[in-house]
Amino acid sequence: MENKGLTKVDLIFEKIDSHEVLAKGFKMSSDEIIQEMLDSGLKGRGGAGFPTGMKWKFTAAEKNPEKYIVCNADEGEPGTFKDREILDRVSNKVHGGMAIAGKAIGAKKGIVYLRGEYSYLLPKLMIELESFHKMINEIGYDFNIEYRMGSGAYICGEESALFESIEGKRGEPRNKPPYPTVSGVFHKPTSINNVETLVTAMMIIQHGAKNFIQYGTKDSRGSKVFSVSGDTPTPGIFELELGMTVQQFVNEFGDGDTKAVQVGGASGFCVPRKKFAETIIGFEGVPTGGSMKLFNSSRSMYNVLHNYLDFFTEESCGQCTPCRVGCQQLLLGVEKVKKGEAASTYLNELMKLADTMKIAAKCGLGQSVGNAFKSIVGNFKEEIIY
Ligand SMILES: Cc1cc2nc3c(=O)[nH]c(=O)nc-3n(C[C@H](O)[C@H](O)[C@H](O)COP(=O)(O)O)c2cc1C
Numbered sequence: 001m002e003n004k005g006l007t008k009v010d011l012i013f014e015k016i017d018s019h020e021v022l023a024k025g026f027k028m029s030s031d032e033i034i035q036e037m038l039d040s041g042l043k044g045r046g047g048a049g050f051p052t053g054m055k056w057k058f059t060a061a062e063k064n065p066e067k068y069i070v071c072n073a074d075e076g077e078p079g080t081f082k083d084r085e086i087l088d089r090v091s092n093k094v095h096g097g098m099a100i101a102g103k104a105i106g107a108k109k110g111i112v113y114l115r116g117e118y119s120y121l122l123p124k125l126m127i128e129l130e131s132f133h134k135m136i137n138e139i140g141y142d143f144n145i146e147y148r149m150g151s152g153a154y155i156c157g158e159e160s161a162l163f164e165s166i167e168g169k170r171g172e173p174r175n176k177p178p179y180p181t182v183s184g185v186f187h188k189p190t191s192i193n194n195v196e197t198l199v200t201a202m203m204i205i206q207h208g209a210k211n212f213i214q215y216g217t218k219d220s221r222g223s224k225v226f227s228v229s230g231d232t233p234t235p236g237i238f239e240l241e242l243g244m245t246v247q248q249f250v251n252e253f254g255d256g257d258t259k260a261v262q263v264g265g266a267s268g269f270c271v272p273r274k275k276f277a278e279t280i281i282g283f284e285g286v287p288t289g290g291s292m293k294l295f296n297s298s299r300s301m302y303n304v305l306h307n308y309l310d311f312f313t314e315e316s317c318g319q320c321t322p323c324r325v326g327c328q329q330l331l332l333g334v335e336k337v338k339k340g341e342a343a344s345t346y347l348n349e350l351m352k353l354a355d356t357m358k359i360a361a362k363c364g365l366g367q368s369v370g371n372a373f374k375s376i377v378g379n380f381k382e383e384i385i386y
């Protein structure tokens, strides 16, 4: 596997002349923009890693004259705080990325779905949005963005639940298909992209796909913004080239006693010390929407797991049985094993339940509970049992 080492870069937060980049983007045809995204190999930064060029291509192919770009700024994954920083520092690039995406798919309207807890950013964002609208007006391009507020539910970051929430309904995931590219917000063709994906798209228009592919690996092109927290002397936001190992990451951010790194938040994977050197951070190894939590030997991995299961039990929307009941049973199960009320072999049954949830749950929330569960129980069994 390709190993790029740990390299800090400064592209996402780089100050740019939006007017110049947008004027360049608006001169390109829809096909040209989409081709540039496909050539760049950009994969979505919200976690799932779907190729952005493909998403835009599918939405562009829809004949409906009313289409939408939705910017997912719900940022609910535990340990992620990079979209807040991006919106705070370079919202001109978020708005610009939405307009470029709009040109690519043929949408005149964009909606930013902003995490409820970030409402304090709104006054500043409204001022910046006003100058953005003025600027694209000057360029002679018709595109309008509005903001809608989330209200603290993790599930509302899931794309179809987010659409329901924007439409004023209870935030519950829809059945798929149809996918958002065919029927998204207001049941119109929609491309929904993470904040960072849209900024990266803007950067690709500015510097070109050829420049972008110099960063990262074949499967994980470019750089990404990481939210670093936990047992680290240097918590914060860092933009790093994709393709480093967990060991290289720990060498930079660890406190000398790191025993595990949770990559990708509660829905991600726990990498234990013995696997640091062989695990690449990227789509070919452990993918991440940006959350990187370090744990040192003072931490109980039982407590870490309990915390995640408690979170999922609370945040499950309750719509489907595998997730609603599965989350509760995983939580109750590890509690019983820890108290000695169930044999340690009961963990094998719980592992099977996590596998079933992956197959049978309706949406990504229930499908990904097993990631943390299996990687923590599998690697730290001695800390879970009585
Ligand atoms: C429970 C759940 C929560 C999610 N929360 C977020 C979120 O806060 N921000 C985000 O960008 N994507 C989130 N996603 C992923 C979105 O559904 C979607 O894949 C993403 O916005 C697509 O953007 P991208 O292609 O640019 O990554 C979540 C998914 C699930 C299942």
Ligand code: SF4
Binding pocket: 155, 173, 315, 316, 317, 318, 319, 320, 321, 323, 324, 361, 362, 363, 364, 365, 366, 367
């Ligand atoms: S998997 Fe969980 S969050 Fe998703 S629809 Fe089912 S109950 Fe709701």
